[in-house]
Amino acid sequence: MSRDPGPVFLARRTYRRRRLTDAARMLPLLGVVLFCIPLLWRSPEAEPARTTTVMLYVFGVWAGLVALSAVISARLPGHDDPAVRKDRSDAGDG
């Protein structure tokens, strides 16, 4: 029962798809970072930032995340796609 080593390099298409699933996993982390940035704008010495500024920033980030999520989710491979299966076993979760 030796493990099939598989080809060393993946086809370009499969490679793209795998990076896309990586992007899908990174997206919420990006969101966490971006949504936390306004917390840096509250220095005790200076005048605090205004609500309107933060509002514009947060809704801007929000809209950007929605757009990114729409683009990535639409291109992610389906669940029967071999690229994903292989990817899962590579990731070795568990």
Next chain:
Amino acid sequence: MPTLNLLVVFCLLYVVLLFAVAFGADRAARRGRGRWLRSPVVYTLSLSIYCTAWTFYGAVGFAARSGLEYLTIYIGPTLVMIGWWWALRKMVRLGRSQRITSVADLISSRFGKSNLLAIIVTLLAVIGTTPYIALQLQSVTLSFATFAELDPTTATQPSRQSTALLVALGLALFTILFGTRNLDANERHHGVVMAIALEAIVKLFALLAVGVFVVWGLTDGIADTMARIDASNIAAWQVSGSRWIGLSLLSAAAFLCLPRMFQVMVVENEDESHLRTAAWAFPAYLMLMSLFVVPIAAVGLDLLPADANPDLFVLSLPLTQGQEGLAILSFLGGFSSATSMVIVAAIALSTMVSNHIVMPIWLWATGGSAVVSGDLRSVALLTRRLSIAGVVLLGYLYYRLSGGGAALAAIGLVSFAGVAQFLPALLGGLFWRGATRNGAVTGLALGFVVWLYSMFLPSFGPTVFLPQHVLDSGLFGMAWLRPQALFGADGMDPVVHAVMWSMLFNTGAFVVVSLITFPKPIERLQGAQFVNVFEHSNTGGSWRAGKGETEDLLIMAQRIMGAPQAQKLFSDAARRQGIAGYLPDPTPDFLRELERELSGSVGAATAHAMISQIVGGTSVSVEDLMAVADETAQIMEYSSRLEAKSAEQARTARQLREANEKLTQLSLQKDAFLSQVSHELRTPMTSIRSFSEILRDTEGLGADEQSKYSSIIHDEAVRLTRLLDDLLDLSVLESGRVNLNIQHGTLAGMLDRAVDATGGEAGGFRIQRNRAAENIALTTDPERLAQVFINLISNARKYCDAETPVLTISAAERDGQLVVDFSDNGSGIPADQHAMIFEKFSRVRQTRVAGAGLGLAICREIMARLGGSITYLPGQRGAAFRVILPLGEQMAAQ
């Protein structure tokens, strides 16, 4: 026009519309129409039950008090949704492949189908959700009262209690009507989902309309609105970092764990790919919901008197500005938010309560007997309906008892923190194979206790549950046990404090206990199945059973799933195994499939318990244990391939063996047939010959004797002829040279004729019929069909050995086929003879009753000519035969 009356009219019309939409959607789904019912847009909109009245009204109040902090409640779910590839995808896949019915079912199923865990989760969910339902009732009542106060024409105020009671009753009715149509929780509630999708549109539209009115109607556009915000007392960005991060995480956790979210997100999910759309559309929905919150809050603070309740700005702003239409729209938005939450929460909780608490108790109380004999299906439906009523009533009682005060307003976050306790067990179960049942139980229990002590009880304010001195100086005077400053964590925000400690204890205990305890085999199997759901989507846990138990399983399955579905499941499985009829071999695969189907109706733990009551305990095979012991997916895959191969070989071997058995039996049958024909012909001939010789040779025979003997000769000749007729009939039918005389008629008519021809109910033989169901028009050969019926009725008459024999004839139309069942109350036919009863001369009992054993063989041939079939139906009390005839014009070709 008096506003209050107008509001009542609109509100009633809206409710009627909701009922109509739910009814229409249910009907369309049942008829297989309406693909749009299953669109990703409807799925996304149904997720919006996350936005309850607490967010519809409360977000503005939240913003008026503490600025942008309200955004955390929406940011958490946004992050979860755009990260669907991590957790949601796995939950939805598991929900579908394991037929999960609720969040309690998921956790219990993952940790070895433990009912203890299911009960803990259910109790926690009920405690966490009840105040939240009360909050929804309060918001409807409060917004109604706002209208009443501002309406000059009403002299008397409507009682708040009666408004709340009416709303509660209406919601319970709606939920019972559309939420318990099917027992199978995995069958989608199309009506409910469609109604909440509509409500989602209404509430978004209402909030946007109020926002547009505020920005462009009350102020001069965006720039002016910004200026007003800058001038208000929420102009400065003063959010505490711990609350900003803590509340976002809390709302993200709650979004995953809330029973109602699990219901719409996982249980009602039609198609995994809907997540792709929801991944961006639902964050967009949340963004739009929160877009105008700050402007409304700022303008409300500016224009309304200082003592106005900011929680009702959305309603009171249009109302005080003379915009009655907009105010009514806004009211309907709040009403929608409240009602959709209560409906889905009630469905989710009732499923959990009935599957994990009531059904196990009932099964235990009635002993093993209930599995086979009780009417489980109606008991399960009834408990689910009672649970719905109970859950809604509990919310109403909570509202009455708490007096609807400010304590309720704070309950939103308290409730979030309560259900967030599921998170470690849930995520740990999904991603960590080492997580054990004991770990989950300990973690949940500890987190629950800390949450109760540090958040839930103090939320009622001092003196209700916790006296002031406990809050000030801790339990038993120990300072480190102060509910809101545990272990000396002084000066923290109470919400963040409670969430931090409860989650720390919960997660810590979960991890530590999981590490030091050893899981049972079934936990390890389920763990492997759950964590690696994308590699292999079948369930773990193997059953071993004997053939004799299949009939018991069928009886039980019929009682839970209903007879047609259960029979279909069993006959499909039998066909896949290459067996004709309704009783497949109880292979581990089949039992696993059956358990999964049952768990869709009654939950994993209960289904497991029911099957083990019949099959007699689970035994995990050596292969299964090896599969668990081996941590690599490769071996699993390899062995599953081997398994598939050997299953294939076993199937072929079985088919060959069965064919061989049948051939051997047929050859024996052929010998028996010849000897039987000989016997059947010679017996009457003996009498004929003997008596004709007597008549010929005996002198001085009296006239009486002469006439007696010649009539014996005559009767025996008739008997011979009948036998020859039967043989001829059969050979004509078998060779296919029969001429059918196709006519129109009704089933009732043909049955009447058959009953008359067999002597009706003479001789203490009762025939039960349902004439209403028999009124089915047929186009067939009525003579031939009646011949089949006559045969079945006279068989029952001859062979039914009950003291008071009763034959039940039931007719139904199913999938374009006529199905007529003839079942008697005798002792039935032993399972080993089912295969042979339709063969020629196969008399089941070695008794000598008139008839040569050709009747059923003729029936089978006739039904084949008519394009239908006749089968023996096992799993009934006595002998039962099922006649199936296609309706419509299709007849077997001549």
Next chain:
Amino acid sequence: MGKTVLLIEDEPNIIEAVSFILSRDGWQVKTHSNGHDAMEAIRRTAPQLVILDVMLPGRSGFDILGEMRADDALAEMPVLMLTARGQTKDREFAERAGASRFMTKPFSNADVLDAVRGLVES
């Protein structure tokens, strides 16, 4: 008299026919129509001859014959077997089981009479 025949057969018409023929020949005919308690009937009536059908309800004629031959008191009693199946293997089976004569239905009345007389005289 003392010339008693026991007829064990389940078809009522055949019973009637055989009884008629034998009683006209001076025999006293007793009848019995099932296999369960045929042995008791034989012991009770103690006939000179038993006419035994093969296919009986409850018990096969071969079984009854076997039991008679195993019983010292009945081992010598003449037995005329009747069968409606007429296959040669039935005849062999009957002879091995110890039947004195074997007849296939339908039979002629005269043959039955001859067989009964012959069996009792020998």
